[in-house]
Amino acid sequence: MSIQNIDNVTRRNFIGGMFSASAFVLATDLLPQFAWGDTNENHGKAAAAALKPSLYLGLEPDGTVFIVTHRSEMGTGIRTTLPMVAADEMEADWSKVKIEQAIGDERYGDQNTDGSKSIRGSFVPFREAGAAARLMLTRAAAAQWKVPESECSAVNHVVTHTPSGKKLGYGELAVAAGKLPVPKSSELKLKARSEWRYIGHTAKDPKAIADMKDITSGKAIFGMDAKVEGMVYASIERPPVMGGKVQSLDDKAALQVKGVSQTVSIPPFKPPYTFQPLGGVAVVANSTWAAFQGRKKLKVEWNNGDNATHDSERYKAELLETAKKPGKVVRNLGDVDAAFSKGKIVEASYYVPLLAHATMEPPVAIASFKDGKVEAWVPTQNPQAVQDTVAKALGIKVSDVTCHVTLLGGGFGRKSKPDYVAEAALISKSVGKPVKVVWTREDDIKFDYYHAVAGMYHKASLDDKGKVTGWLHRSVFPSISSMNDEKSLYGFDVEYGMGLNDMPFDIPNQRAENGPAKAHVRIGWLRSVANIYHVFSGLSFADELAHAAGRDSLEYQLELLGAGKVLNLEAQGVGKYWNYGESLDRYPFDTRRLRKVLEIAADKSGWGKKKSGNGWGMGVAVARSFTSYVAAVVEVEVDKAGKIRIPKSYMVVDAGTVVNPERVVSQFEGAAVMGAGIALTGEISLADGRVQQGNFNNYQVPRMAQAPIQTDVHIVESNELPGGVGEPGVPPYVPAFANAVFAATGKRVRELPFSKAKLV
């Protein structure tokens, strides 16, 4: 067994050891924003000053710039994009920039790579950090030359005294700059947009992905690849029904498997389930394979508990039934009932099943318990949640848990829930060695925090011109809040504010309701969360209304949006609107931007030029989510056997200011594929409380031929603040696809996945 990879994992991450003693280190806080200079010797002082640095930017005397990324890389490009921002403002030469991955540490502020908010939250502070460094370097040079600062300029790693042409490299200035006081925020001069050299400039540029070479040559270290000395492997047999417990265990045969050393019982979670492990029996061995083999030989009898009768077919009927009845009102504008008393009434029910994340890399974690402390190496979206969860599971202090963040082989929300790390820590404590817990694909599919199943009911009234006069949307789903409250029956403002109470249509009478549903599996967030079911039903229904009114769907959606304005949802019947955690001043809800992406999508896709029908069709949908505005147009072909092909998709994105356009395009291409998969084949179902799927043979995700063949992504030029990009592509894609299938076949698919529908 080699330990060659230890370095790969541990070399990064240690802020303290990262810089040489003479390095110039700059740290900045996320909110409130300020920066201070610091040399490494008194760095501890800065930390002790109760300031919470979110970013460290350091310059070595040899000119190397270190930028610490405090967010996790799971495929969005964030490990490259955040440093680009600071490097640009610093006027650093990209070839001299080294990227370091932060460990979990509350001093970074929020490190949860979730909610499409890394750039939203870090754009300004990273710019200010870079600008502060640039100013300090300029001042250091001016002082050395004894010339006014205003005669000097910093460009591409060099400060120049313009009148004399004297030059000093950044490296030469590092020590002097580190001794200067940090400029006040008011002194910083951020670069003008036209001066940006990296921000917004990555098309066809290899800097788009910092880890490229490591990835293509197999050297990139994902969590699955990490190793530490003396490590053993574990595979866990978990209760097949959520909340189940071990009744009896016979591990004799398992212990006879060559390489297996012992078994370890993991206690069941105490409700609510939170991020606790599910419990079960771990088989510990000297290789992954031996652990898998030993596990197969375990004889476990389970006490399955209350969820053992849970059945997805029955549950689905219940959700759809509940959705027909009045629920808790989460938006009430005008008088829907009065509107429904006249005109043409259209009604429809929709259904989206449970979905699994199925990240390409299954959950995996290494933990080492030693002297009352835990060190962990994890592909995690949220290293601070790892610290909290492990600390709680072992009864130790949060500060006694160190979490190193590896690359993630996909995240999609799964890897912000660190149950798998607590498992590794518990086993390590029991065996006294570092332990790597490897989830199989079956474990991943059967023991996920699933995206919620949902039943929706829609009703609308149309006047004689086909204009919508009343709109009712009822949604029933097991809420993510069941994670922290096992009695939870209703959703909360986050779920409501994803396509239910933030419906942007300019309809005078609107009501949104949420009916009760109990969770029988662990529910969690998956890329774009409740938007998946709310926007699917809402924008499918809008398409139905267009057809009922005999209108073109795209024009009709524009008409539903109205002339366009800044919405004040709280004045329009929404009790509390969460706006993705942002203030409405900074991130207003502007339906003009929705109109614009739709109009561009019409143009780019040649909407309306070719007549739909006979197995060919185009569908469209538009949505604002994570403060970004996205329109999707999907073109489908459905053959005589009902087989669907997606030759072309168009995504038009207004995500405000875009830092790494190349990676933004890739996020939307990927969202199209994920959206297509959700619509085509995505379904987790349970019988007798047990998940029926287990691997890619029965939980199918798109392969090359089922995926959209070509997705064209158009980014709208914008000076607005940056919005999210990881998630917002998924919500409009699913209904655009369903609407395209309707256009091609005349079949309205109201229940996902399509694979269950008869299209011909």
Added chain:
Amino acid sequence: MIKLKVNGRERSFDGDPDMPLLWYLRDELSMTGTKFGCGIGQCGACTVHRNGEAIRSCSTSMKELAGKTVVTIEGLSPTGDHPLQKAWAQGNVPQCGYCQTGQIMQAAVLLKKIKKPSDKEIEDGMAGNICRCGTYQRIRAAIKTAAKEMA
């Protein structure tokens, strides 16, 4: 004792002959470029070459490797500059990157067999490789780019 050649080096193995090659590569040789994605031959993340053919190392046991030559991503090109690897970089193919070594290994065999594959031939050749991040259109384009360079 099973003797085999991995990336040009002679190796001998005397463990469980039923153990899949994947775990030998990853756990014993620390060649972690070959990935575990499904364990049942469904995803292609574990693709390597055996005597020049693309195989799923998760579903190929050590006893099926006696006297065989195995090439992994680590051995595809000593400098990491195989035309496919260059095309991957040029097209900015990866997102998370986890599936990509398997994709490249599969594509390498595809291009050995078909010099200028059509869209359909690429789809068929790559049908066993899942990319959950959804980089398929770039994979398709990069294969075409590499095919051109190799021609």
